[in-house]
Amino acid sequence: MSKTAVVFPGQGAQYVGMGRDLYERFPEARRVFEEASAAAGFDVARLCFEGPEERLQLTEFQQPALLAVGVACWRVLAARGLEPAAAAGLSLGEYGALVVAGVLELGDAARVVRLRGRFMQEAVPPGEGAMAAILGLEARAVEDLCRQVVAEGAGVVEPANYNCPGQIVVAGHRAAVEAAIVRARTAGARKAVLLPVSAPFHCRLMEPAAERLAEVLAQVPLRPARIPVVANVTAEPVTDPERIRELLVQQVHRPVRWEQSVRRMQAEGITRLVEMGPGKTLTGFARRIDRSLEAVPAGTVEEILALVARPEGGLLA
Secondary structure, three states, rough: OOOEEEEEEEOOOOOOOOOOHHHOHHHHHHHHHHHHHHHHHOOOOOOOOHHHHHHHHOOHHHHHHHHHHHHHHHHHHHHHOOOOOEEEEOOOHHHHHHHHOOOOHHHHHHHHHHHHHHHHHOOOOOOOEEEEEOOOOOOOHHHHHHHHHHHHOOOOEEEEEEEOOOOOEEEEHHHHHHHHHHHHHHHOOOEEEEOOOOOOOOHHHHHHHHHHHHHOOOOOOOOOOOOOOOOOEEEEEEOOOOHHHHHHHHOOOEEOOOHHHHHHHHOOOOEEEEEEOOOOOOHHHHHHOOOOOEEEEEEOHHHHHHHHHOOHHHHHH
């Protein structure tokens, strides 16, 4: 029998209109948007459905919006019998996984991620930081070229996301990231480009944001996880609430080990990933990590109904 894990994407998956079909079709999805709006302090549904895109791109608002859409997808499937064996999420998505596992209440998660987004945005002055995607080089090669750039005094640049084989994101000072792009192209990268992001996430420049987040999380009740959540920082399953609290703080300024997280879930017997939320980013990563791993999106009414209707029990087997 297949063992399913639910996974949640991070920033970059958003688009204006996301979640509207869920809201209009399923009462449980509407309740998620209402709860998230009350906790986050703005109309999450309106932002998701109508934009404007410029506001949806602001990390302080984008994070609660993506959380709400992902949890809405989850609640719809949970009401139809989905019982996952594990959960995980990429960066921000880890908060959705923790809601699924019963560690965080949705309202607490929505409040925390809005502040998390604000702290991350304010950690580095606009224009001083950057991120870049490097495709076609092994992880060790990217790590080496980052060390070389730092040694030359260009500033901080570090691996920020180990997404899948041949796709690593780096983050740091803009000048250092640009130097890393040049080195990556010289080393034979298939592609090395700046990303349209507002801050250099998941590197040491985010340490001030992590310190502020730690103060917030210290006041938030966390419960033991009902199912294992594979943490971004360690790529290991965790259930203890105090360890989860520590890892959420570290996650802000340490790399997301997504490829390793997926392989760890496989080692625990997971054979299927269901992506909760907009887009198909994690579904695509999974296919690059191991094509034998089934990965399916569940971000729209059409996708969810197709999963529920699969023969021989399909998703819910």
